[in-house]
Amino acid sequence: MIVFSKAEIIKFLQLDADYKLNKRLSGIEQLKDMFKSSGKFYVKGSKSEDLIKCLNFSSIAKKYCSVFKPLCTVLNLDCDGSNCKIKENNFNQ
Numbered sequence: 001m002i003v004f005s006k007a008e009i010i011k012f013l014q015l016d017a018d019y020k021l022n023k024r025l026s027g028i029e030q031l032k033d034m035f036k037s038s039g040k041f042y043v044k045g046s047k048s049e050d051l052i053k054c055l056n057f058s059s060i061a062k063k064y065c066s067v068f069k070p071l072c073t074v075l076n077l078d079c080d081g082s083n084c085k086i087k088e089n090n091f092n093q
Contacts, residue, residue, distance in 0.1 A: 005060060008054045008056055009031070009051070010034070012050070015037060015038055019037065021033075021034075
C-alpha cells in the first residue's frame with residue numbers, strides 16, 4: 001500500500017528518480033528494499049514521522065478512492081469519489 005506514494009518516498013530517500021520497484025515483492029518488502037537502496041534501514045513499527053510528512057495523503061486518497069471507500073462507509077463519511085467529509089447528521093444519531 002505504501003507504494004501509492006512512490007515518487008514522494010523516492011524523493012524522501014534521495015534515490016534516483018528512475019528507481020524501479022521490484023514488482024515481485026509485497027508493499028512492505030518494496031519499502032524495505034527502497035530503504036536498503038538508500039543505505040537506510042526500515043523497521044516496521046519504528047518512528048516514521050519524517051516519512052509520513054513526505055506523503056501526499058490528499059493525492060493518495062483521490063487516486064485510490066475506490067480502495068478507501070469501504071472505510072469511508074464504515075466511518076459514515078460522505079464520499080463522492082474524490083472528497084470525504086463527515087456527514088452533517090453523524091453526531092445526531
